[in-house]
Amino acid sequence: MQSNNWRVGILFSETGVTGAIERTQRAATMLAIEEINRAGGVRGRPIEPVSYDPRSTPGLYRDLATKLCDEDRVRIVFGCHMSSSRKAVLPVVESREALLFYPTLYEGFEYSRHCIYTGAAPNQNxxxxxxxxxxxxxxxxxxxxxxxxxxxxxxxxxxxxxxxxxxxxxxxxxxxxxxxxxxxxxxxxxxxxxxxxxxxxxxxxxxxxxxxxxxxxxxxxxxxxxxxxQSTSEADVARMRLEVAKGHITAAPFFATLDTPRAREFADAFASRFGKDMPLTAPAEAAYFQVYLYAAALELSNSDRLTELLPALYEVEYHAPQGPVKIDRRTNHTHLWPRVAKVDEHGHYEIVLDPSMRVAPDPFMLEYRLEAAAPASTSSEQGDRTCRFPY
Structure with a gap:
């Protein structure tokens, strides 16, 4: 029987070599889905997650993506961490007119009409x-x-x-x-x-x-x-001795220590749902806000078919914990807020560089251009749509 829900696939590893960081991404994805469903879903229909554990194995990501598309009949997949897993999944979603939301920083120099890249490109970290x-x-x-x-x-x-x-x-x-x-x-x-x-x-x-x-x-x-x-996050620092972690550096659009009302609200909701022992990471924040971008576009298009959903994604903006984000229609990458941080004496990432600038994605490193930050309230002037969802 066909489900009346908005069914989506989730492919984050809970085990294997990248299980620690991917568990934070899966948790953030589920948090966003739960929040949206509590608010009434999208057009009165809940989002229904279908989740599998690929165990940090690229071939299993491919096989499970095939199962999601062919057997579970999903058109949207949230998932993947390593580039090898993304590259394993892309041929599956491309051949089935599906769409992958990929919430992890990566090496750039890639475009697929069937992928929305919400992690940082090289010019953004x-x-x-x-x-x-x-x-x-x-x-x-x-x-x-x-x-x-x-x-x-x-x-x-x-x-x-x-x-x-x-x-x-x-x-x-x-x-x-x-x-x-x-x-x-x-x-x-x-x-x-x-x-x-x-x-x-x-x-x-x-x-x-x-x-x-x-x-x-x-x-x-x-x-x-x-x-x-940039591949070392709070999930890794939490497993190190303090003297081992202190003083080392990373760059990302979001840190658990970001001291803004929206960031604190997100951190509190995440801790309340999963406990303080679950680290909050930049890949988790991207996994979270990409669900809201999907939901806002879904509300606009009333369809999860690629031909209807993708144009709608280019028209919405979401006030993410890191700052307002939107998808670039030329590249399918996201406008993000780069920051640099250093592990302090308490084992937390202390932000040591925050330009307070939203950076347009340049995945092929053609321009290296900074885009001045614009408040979310100006989005209509830029031709963007704001979404009805909270935050």
Missing amino acids: SLQLVDFLTTHYGKRVFLVGSNYVYPYESNRIISDLFLDAGGQVLDELYVPLHLRDEHLDKIITRVRQAQPDVIYSTIVGDGIIPFYTAFHEAGFDAEKIPIAS
Whole structure:
């Protein structure tokens, strides 16, 4: 029997190498769905989630996306974290006229009509991070990453940005997702040989904690040589000893410590629903607001078919916890609010750079242009529609 609900698929891992961060994304997705349904759903119809655990395995993301589209009859999928999982799912949604909402920072240089990218593109985090690092620490960088597509492409961009700033790339090293002691020893040896001003890490998932721990135990001082990593979030810092995490740096549009009424409201709702032990991360915030963008577009179009929903997505704006966000119709990426933060003595990300500027997405790094922040109240002047949902 055909459901009268707005049925959506959810593909976030609860287990596996990226389970810790993806659990925060799944939780935020469910929170948004619950809030919207409590407010009456969309046009009187609730959103119905159909959720599976891909266990951090790209092939399983592909298989479960196929199941969602073919058996569960969903047209919308919220999910994926690693770029390898996104690339596994894209052919499925593209061949079935479905739409993937992808809420994770990534390496850029991609467009699909069937994907809405709500995480940061390189011009919305890497530019700001490199500017901060070269200003405050130095221009000699050591690159290390996990052995898959995001680290290779992200490190290529970071290399170019350091070189553009007059810097130097001292070394570049890739290690397996499942780190062993021999891999950690190799990283530490190469760092000692290079003697960089800063380390840029694209190690992801469960390898993050042992890497940071080995770095600290090798005697390196994060105040002098920090690890800068956009793939390290509150979910990872929460699993580190305080002395291991303190002093390291990241860049993202949202942090749990962002002190605005909207951010505090979101943090309180998240903690109330999932407890204070569930970390609140930038990928979780993107997972949250993308559901609201979907719901606002759905209300406008009254259809979850790609041909009707996609044009509506370009017309709505949502006051997300990070600030007002909207989808760029040229790229399917999101206008976001970049910030840089450093782990403080309490194990929290302290925001150390907040330009208070909304940055238009430039996933192919063509313009590097900042867009002046505009209050949500001016959205109608820009041709955007505001959504009826709270916040």
